Amino acid sequence: MGKNLENEEWREEAPTLSGMPVRDVFSVPQNYFENLSASIEAKVAVDRLKVFSTEQAFTVPSGYFDRMKEEVLSKAKSPSKVLKLWRSNVLKYASAACFVLIAGLGVYFNQEQPQSSVNYVEIANEQMLFDIDEDVIIEHIQGTDQVAMPLSADQSDLENYILTNFSSRELTAEY
Amino acid sequence: MKQAEDSEILEKFSNEKTRNEAFNLLLTKYQQKIYWHVRRLVIDHDDADDLVQDVFIKVWKNLEKFRSDSQLYTWIYRIASNESITFLNKKKQRNNTPLDEVSSELSETLVESSYFNGDTIQMKLQQAILTLPDKQRLVFNMKYYDDLKYEEISEITGTSVGALKASFHIAVKKIEVFMLNDDINF
Numbered sequence: 001m002g003k004n005l006e007n008e009e010w011r012e013e014a015p016t017l018s019g020m021p022v023r024d025v026f027s028v029p030q031n032y033f034e035n036l037s038a039s040i041e042a043k044v045a046v047d048r049l050k051v052f053s054t055e056q057a058f059t060v061p062s063g064y065f066d067r068m069k070e071e072v073l074s075k076a077k078s079p080s081k082v083l084k085l086w087r088s089n090v091l092k093y094a095s096a097a098c099f100v101l102i103a104g105l106g107v108y109f110n111q112e113q114p115q116s117s118v119n120y121v122e123i124a125n126e127q128m129l130f131d132i133d134e135d136v137i138i139e140h141i142q143g144t145d146q147v148a149m150p151l152s153a154d155q156s157d158l159e160n161y162i163l164t165n166f167s168s169r170e171l172t173a174e175y
Numbered sequence: 176m177k178q179a180e181d182s183e184i185l186e187k188f189s190n191e192k193t194r195n196e197a198f199n200l201l202l203t204k205y206q207q208k209i210y211w212h213v214r215r216l217v218i219d220h221d222d223a224d225d226l227v228q229d230v231f232i233k234v235w236k237n238l239e240k241f242r243s244d245s246q247l248y249t250w251i252y253r254i255a256s257n258e259s260i261t262f263l264n265k266k267k268q269r270n271n272t273p274l275d276e277v278s279s280e281l282s283e284t285l286v287e288s289s290y291f292n293g294d295t296i297q298m299k300l301q302q303a304i305l306t307l308p309d310k311q312r313l314v315f316n317m318k319y320y321d322d323l324k325y326e327e328i329s330e331i332t333g334t335s336v337g338a339l340k341a342s343f344h345i346a347v348k349k350i351e352v353f354m355l356n357d358d359i360n361f
Contacts, residue, residue: 010344014351020300022320025293026214032224036210037202040231044198047232 178204181247188238198235205248206231208321209255215316216259216309218284226262230255249330256313256331263309281305303353307346314339315346 011018179200187197209230214223233254241250266280282305285291285298293301304312314332317323325336332339 010347013344014347016354017300017347017351020296023293023297024211024215024320025291025297025301026211026218026220026288027290027292028210028220029290033207033210036206036224036227037199040202040206040228041195041198043228044232044235047236 185238185241185243185247198238201234201238201247202231205251208248209251212252212316212321213255213259215304215320216256216313217262218281218288218305220288220290222262226255226258230258233258245330246327249327252317252331260309260313299354300350303350306353307349311342311346314342315350318343 184197184201184204187193187200190197206227210223210227213226213230214220217223217226230251234251237254241247282302285301285305291298291301304315307315310332314328314334317328317331318325323331325339328334328339329336334342
């Protein structure tokens with residue numbers, strides 16, 4: 001009886017609280033408790049593995065990290081090395097002279113060669129020929145191989161043509 | 176399903192061959208109780224989940240050293256309570272949050288939680304409990320929800336029975352005032 005009173009006397013001091021049903025109002029994700037044991041056991045298993053893996057598998061020589069620290073600091077503080085390209089002034093000037101000579105020869109030989117200027121007229125003619133149909137060109141070439149003689153040429157016209165285009169010597173020459 | 180006795184669990188745990196079986200029995204018996212104990216303190220389910228797992232890892236590591244001068248469940252409760260209080264303290268330090276603002280942070284978590292299935296009165300009660308200091312809230316929860324005796328709570332917290340009684344009564348009065356305040360509604 002005494003114990004019950006000891007544990008229950010607060011109810012008289014808080015009737016509102018006392019009047020409310022004691023219930024948990026929090027919920028959990030579905031199947032949470034069904035999976036909780038497995039989750040905990042898995043975590044325990046992983047934790048047990050740490051016993052084997054906490055020790056370092058790799059080692060370093062004794063005092064390595066102390067030496068490394070000193071080496072890094074000394075390298076960081078030392079002045080940077082300057083590498084000279086030429087050890088003496090003679091070499092320096094000789095190199096400059098060689099460069100000038102080679103460059104000059106290059107300019108000279110380049111000037112000697114005829115400069116091929118671009119012949120735009122030829123290019124235009126070639127382009128025009130390219131545009132013309134091939135059959136037309138062949139026909140034209142074949143047509144120019146023969147002396148152009150009118151089909152119905154007059155006799156006098158023919159005589160005039162011969163006298164105009166051929167010399168007397170050519171006319172009297174034996175072939 | 177009949178739960179194993181603590182003595183059986185301890186005996187099986189002492190034998191390496193049956194250790195895993197013993198641990199499984201222990202989990203079956205205590206995981207829900209410990210979960211709800213932690214959950215009421217930290218509010219958030221994910222935080223509670225992490226803490227519960229940490230608690231039982233500690234139980235696994237230290238059960239060999241457990242002396243039977245206290246009950247097994249008070250020993251586990253003590254671990255759970257310490258883990259939860261440590262968690263709440265770290266949360267305050269991490270967020271650089273003043274003490275009085277921690278409860279409002281937890282209140283927000285409660286309001287926004289999708290894992291709350293109480294009505295407005297229950298919400299108000301939970302908010303009232305959150306106004307209590309962490310250790311006082313711990314004592315209140317163990318008395319109100321778990322119906323533990325003051326002697327058992329004393330074993331768990333290491334606080335005297337008299338101090339616990341006083342703490343609980345103060346907590347109850349604060350909650351009653353909060354619940355009667357019509358200006359506070361949810």
